[in-house]
Amino acid sequence: MKYKDLSEIALDSYSTEKSIELLKQHGVSAPDSVIEQFYIDHNSNSRFLELYGELSLHDLKWELVEFDTTKFLQIGSNASFPDFLEEVTEDASHFEDVGEAVIDCREVVLNHWKKHGTWLIPPIFLDANVLGGKSCIPHLVEGHSRVGCLLGIQKYRIIPLAEKHKVYWGSFRKGT
Template identity: 35%
Template structure:
């Protein structure tokens, strides 16, 4: 199953507006067969499943081939981690103003960074071999702002934890 296969579901979601809530979405038989964690399902499919740039970057991936697990990832691994080609450079843009991007979020986001040096909600990373069998390493699927804030805080010498939780999709 690929993102394009979810087109009819995404059209129903859009047509239903706010009345087509996340619970209805995740109960759809196509989505339910994936057996993805709710946090991943919401960030990956519900929020971005029909976003043209997202579909361009991840539309060729067999969604059934991805196994998601919450992993602890060292801060250093995020230094050069790319995102999809259509959003190339956006992590660096967020990294330029980490304090700003935290301030425009709810106050608990800033408290989490100050007290724990990390994000509230784990971002989504994918093993790049799922995108191209000859590739290796991880790529940021969702959470570009969070990873940008991390990079910017490191650059500015602000408090950053040595490790961070992230949802990692692997074959």
């Protein structure tokens, strides 16, 4: 099944659990959070279809891994929405005027950043070789606000960050 084929499945955006189960019945193998954030939430997004439409979902393996904070500096424009990533990163430059709201206005999210120095929900990355790029270079699929926030916090030294951050990492299965 290719990413573009997801739109042919009758997913229910109001019932994530049902949609996750339906995709698993179609042979999709990925963590629930990847299925929700990548396969359900964006399967009709034109930019995602342009970037990932031909991607064979059965060829991907997903792992929850940790990246050092410095690994995120390699992203550059290697993201679904590079301009948005940069915009969110630069939001942190307004810390003096806006305060902690540059991190997040939701109290639970802000408190998590302050306590743990990282996000609540891991963002989704693909190994760039999946898209024809260099192996082991991170391509940000979903989580631009989270990663942009991290980059902004680091750049403007707003709060201490954790040394490592969990991400979902998609790469080719062996033999693919």
